[in-house]
Amino acid sequence: MPFLPAPSRPTKLASRSRRAAPALAVAAALTLSGCGMFGGGEIKEGGTTLYPCPAVGVLNETDHVTLLSGAGTDLTDVVAKAEIGKVVSTCKYDVEESTITVDIAFNGVAEIGPAAPARALTLKTFVAVTRRFNAFDKKQVYEVPVVFEPGQRQVHFVKTVEGTILPYGGRADGSIYQILVGFQLTPEQLEYNRRTSYIPIR
Template sequence: MPFPTAPCRPLATVSRIRGSAAPALLALVALGLSGCSWFGMGDTTRAGGTAQYPCPSVGVLNETDHVTLVRGAGTDLTDVIAKAEIGRVVSQCSYNVDESTISVDIAFDGVAEIGPAATSREMTFNTFVAVTRRFSTFDKKQVYEVPVTFVPGQRQVRFVKTVEGTVLPYGGDADGRIYQILIGFQLTGEQLAFNRRVPYAPIR
């Protein structure tokens, strides 16, 4: 799937030196911290009162922030199997100055809604985390499954996905600012065309 161009969506960023991630990351998700800094430094932590350590920019790629699963051509509301959207994104990073690497941990939340064409209450949505370099091309990308289960009697379910330990090299004059990390749903060509063709009504 080709990447559309896009601004970032709400995020929060924290930088650490050799810090560990998951509890603080989930706390940020729960608090719903936000702030948008595309190509920006985000928050920084000083090491020894001198050097600054900026985290990579993190955001949701436009046109991939939601997905609609449909039956057939999906020309009618009754053809909707389910839809899902990404909400908040938070990240934190830690620098290993001995190995000249940055470890980035990301978490994002979202909500899914079951549709009238669903034949199962258990579904899996594919998401991606992609790394690009500033002023350069795509670096690497990983697809992650997000399984959801709709409880009988409930149409919606919230989800949280964490991706820990994305390791990026740095050195010389380069630091975390040379990287962008993009998040979204892994769409098929048909799903991307659907997103572009059909106005999206956010889940409420």
């Protein structure tokens, strides 16, 4: 993944900035424009930009998953498929501690398939932090349960991850980081994504 250019030194500092929005507001932003793939928010005070938030986005090839029954590859073997839509974030700088606290949320939709043995399933997703010039700095897997009510083929979901703390210092700020989300794929699922043309859920 390409990284953003190196940031310049912020022109205005605050001893402790206030959180841009609570976690519920982050999730609510998914219904608005929000941050798109690799969008980044900014902390503002009095109309003046202070610090940028880390960029957020979806890792290539992990934006969708197809769950199959056994080793099947036919459409009739599909248990469910799911895709991630939008990712949004907000952040809070603690200048005294030289840390950034980031809240993110992402939404998506799942669709039940003909081979589903039940109407409840668990999707495995991840949130990973990358730092400029390095590989993954940290990664956490999160389970997202979805339940299809009788007669319901699709379910929309929202996942919120609060309180990711990132250090910074010197001439650096939040733009040295990217926070990437995606489905936690098995090698077989990743290979399936690479060889199969994906039709988005409508």
